[in-house]
Amino acid sequence: xxxxxxxxxxxxxxxxxxxxxxxxxxxxxxxxxxxxxxxxxxxxxxxxxxxxxxxxxxxxxxxxxxxxxxxxxxxxxxxxxxxxxxxxxxxxxxxxxxxxxxxxxxxxxxxxxxxxxxxxxxxxxxxxxxxxxxxxxxxxxxxxxxxxxxxxxxxxxxxxxxxxxxxxxxxxxxxxxxxxxxxxxxxxxxxxxxxxxxxxxxxxxxxxxxxxxxxxxxxxxxxxxxxxxxxxxxxxxxxxxxxxxxxxxxxxxxxxxxxxxxxxxxxxxxxxxxxxxxxxxxxxxxxxxxxxxxxxxxxxxxxxxxxxxxxxxxxxxxxxxxxxxxxxxxxxxxxxxxxxxxxxxxxxxxxxxxxxxxxxxxxxxxxxxxxxxxxxxxxxxxxxxxxxxxxxxxxxxxxxx
Amino acid sequence: xxxxxxxxxxxxxxxxxxxxxxxxxxxxxxxxxxxxxxxxxxxxxxxxxxxxxxxxxxxxxxxxxxxxxxxxxxxxxxxxxxxxxxxxxxxxxxxxxxxxxxxxxxxxxxxxxxxxxxxxxxxxxxxxxxxxxxxxxxxxxxxxxxxxxxxxxxxxxxxxxxxxxxxxxxxxxxxxxxxxxxxxxxxxxxxxxxxxxxxxxxxxxxxxxxxxxxxxxxxxxxxxxxx
Numbered sequence: 001x002x003x004x005x006x007x008x009x010x011x012x013x014x015x016x017x018x019x020x021x022x023x024x025x026x027x028x029x030x031x032x033x034x035x036x037x038x039x040x041x042x043x044x045x046x047x048x049x050x051x052x053x054x055x056x057x058x059x060x061x062x063x064x065x066x067x068x069x070x071x072x073x074x075x076x077x078x079x080x081x082x083x084x085x086x087x088x089x090x091x092x093x094x095x096x097x098x099x100x101x102x103x104x105x106x107x108x109x110x111x112x113x114x115x116x117x118x119x120x121x122x123x124x125x126x127x128x129x130x131x132x133x134x135x136x137x138x139x140x141x142x143x144x145x146x147x148x149x150x151x152x153x154x155x156x157x158x159x160x161x162x163x164x165x166x167x168x169x170x171x172x173x174x175x176x177x178x179x180x181x182x183x184x185x186x187x188x189x190x191x192x193x194x195x196x197x198x199x200x201x202x203x204x205x206x207x208x209x210x211x212x213x214x215x216x217x218x219x220x221x222x223x224x225x226x227x228x229x230x231x232x233x234x235x236x237x238x239x240x241x242x243x244x245x246x247x248x249x250x251x252x253x254x255x256x257x258x259x260x261x262x263x264x265x266x267x268x269x270x271x272x273x274x275x276x277x278x279x280x281x282x283x284x285x286x287x288x289x290x291x292x293x294x295x296x297x298x299x300x301x302x303x304x305x306x307x308x309x310x311x312x313x314x315x316x317x318x319x320x321x322x323x324x325x326x327x328x329x330x331x332x333x334x335x336x337x338x339x340x341x342x343x344x345x346x347x348x349x350x351x352x353x354x355x356x357x358x359x360x361x362x363x364x365x366x367x368x369x370x371x372x373x374x375x376x377x378x379x380x381x382x383x384x385x386x387x388x389x390x391x392x393x394x395x396x397x398x399x400x401x
Numbered sequence: 402x403x404x405x406x407x408x409x410x411x412x413x414x415x416x417x418x419x420x421x422x423x424x425x426x427x428x429x430x431x432x433x434x435x436x437x438x439x440x441x442x443x444x445x446x447x448x449x450x451x452x453x454x455x456x457x458x459x460x461x462x463x464x465x466x467x468x469x470x471x472x473x474x475x476x477x478x479x480x481x482x483x484x485x486x487x488x489x490x491x492x493x494x495x496x497x498x499x500x501x502x503x504x505x506x507x508x509x510x511x512x513x514x515x516x517x518x519x520x521x522x523x524x525x526x527x528x529x530x531x532x533x534x535x536x537x538x539x540x541x542x543x544x545x546x547x548x549x550x551x552x553x554x555x556x557x558x559x560x561x562x563x564x565x566x567x568x569x570x571x572x573x574x575x576x577x578x579x580x581x582x583x584x585x586x587x588x589x590x591x592x593x594x595x596x597x598x599x600x601x602x603x604x605x606x607x608x609x610x611x612x613x614x615x616x617x618x619x620x621x622x623x624x625x626x627x628x
Contacts, residue, residue: 001515002508004501011503011544317499320459321560322488323516396484397459399499400450400572 112181
């Protein structure tokens with residue numbers, strides 16, 4: 001049997017390709033939305049997974065650095081290291097800065113690393129070697145090797161480029177030594193320090209000189225006379241690794257008994273991240289995807305309906321020569337499916353080139369692609385319905401009109 | 402004695418109602434024999450096309466009886482499955498060729514055969530035979546847009562004959578052609594009637610080729626009379 005759908009497409013190839021290209025553009029966006037969601041999850045859990053900690057110790061009654069501000073004293077790691085079952089405790093410093101560089105806004109998440117960072121996916125350059133003023137920057141920061149950036153009071157040189165290291169909010173991550181990261185986080189302007197020193201000296205001036213009585217000691221300890229302290233260096237969390245053979249739950253229980261901290265397992269920390277920040281984005285992306293799929297269906301329906309309207313005369317002729325309804329339905333359905341499937345393939349192919357230019361990372365997962373393929377087949381069938389109904393209502397007598 | 406290919410009895414068709422009612426067919430009765438070519442003449446609005454579409458089961462009459470090839474296909478109580486019946490028994494040719502623009506000349510004939518369950522091989526064979534018969538063998542792979550009006554009309558006639566119908570209905574088949582080509586197509590239809598033993602009913606305004614017809618009917622105000 002002559003394939004009428006194929007013959008018609010061949011005859012109107014330009015129109016068919018333009019239609020398919022239009023649908024594929026819509027599908028690129030639908031596919032991209034799904035990919036952005038997957039990328040969001042990957043970025044959100046990236047640092048949790050990469051850190052490889054068994055337990056996250058954060059500020060008391062907070063959900064940790066991924067949900068809210070968490071401040072811990074610098075020396076907490078030594079107290080935690082003393083807990084039985086703890087193999088290592090490393091400070092975790094992470095904060096976001098925004099700078100302008102070469103007329104562009106640069107949002108960076110600064111991450112402190114306790115070692116040289118050689119475990120990071122370095123795609124160009126080397127790991128950290130000097131103790132200070134070197135940084136590893138993610139490719140998405142667009143900071144080339146050897147370029148410099150002023151953070152706090154110091155200038156840092158990019159010595160290595162990492163691939164696909166973005167924070168949950170999509171900002172490029174840069175990696176400094178732990179001390180440098182803390183220095184940037186705790187940077188206090190020189191004027192603030194100068195003023196504090198001045199204030200301190202003034203307070204000492206009010207003290208009675210040479211008097212060492214108990215009363216004066218009380219005055220020294222009172223709120224008004226105690227030298228005001230500028231905040232010392234703080235960390236966001238302490239990452240704990242448990243010794244082999246020890247139960248994570250048991251160590252967790254002990255850490256939770258420390259009054260000024262809260263401890264979570266890595267899974268709990270991941271769950272906090274996904275249920276908070278990511279969940280809202282997921283709903284938003286799902287809404288966008290749903291709207292886009294509806295738009296695609298409506299567009300496809302209109303296109304196929306118009307294509308069918310253009311063929312009503314031919315359909316009437318087919319009916320006149322005795323073609324069964326199945327022949328006509330097949331022609332419309334096959335064209336619809338061909339448009340849908342080719343548009344999907346085109347979107348998949350073009351997406352590979354387009355997605356790297358998206359501001360957020362797009363991660364395409366086979367499962368998502370198969371689901372979308374199923375949806376495309378579904379909407380292709382749905383979209384052909386209006387055309388099929390119109391074709392079925394067409395009378396052979398319309399050949400005379 | 403040739404068999405009766407088409408018989409119409411008391412066909413009536415009215416458009417509208419009351420004072421504005423138009424009787425397009427008013428008790429029309431006639432018959433045609435196999436292998437006969439008959440002209441249907443008459444002024445515009447006389448009911449010629451209505452009679453043709455009624456006989457072709459495109460727009461059934463309000464009442465009456467139609468018998469094609471000895472089988473009653475329409476009467477007051479019974480209507481045949483029109484699409485199935487048309488496929489095997491009736492061929493149509495119109496003023497425009499109405500070829501499917503995305504199929505070649507050969508494929509336009511093949512599709513008429515293949516919707517009637519002919520195999521691909523069989524349909525190619527029959528289509529090629531018909532194209533040769535109508536001197537279009539060299540243009541079998543041409544799209545309609547690449548054929549002249551006369552060639553398109555010949556392909557349309559070939560398509561109408563593909564399933565060997567007992568009745569061929571032609572509605573002003575030469576209206577879009579020049580006189581030379583019009584004459585050629587009329588002679589072709591006569592040849593079809595005689596060589597294929599098909600009853601051919603032609604609605605026409607073209608009096609220049611009137612001599613090709615075996616009989617002539619004239620239609621006026623919905624009434625039919627033989628000239």
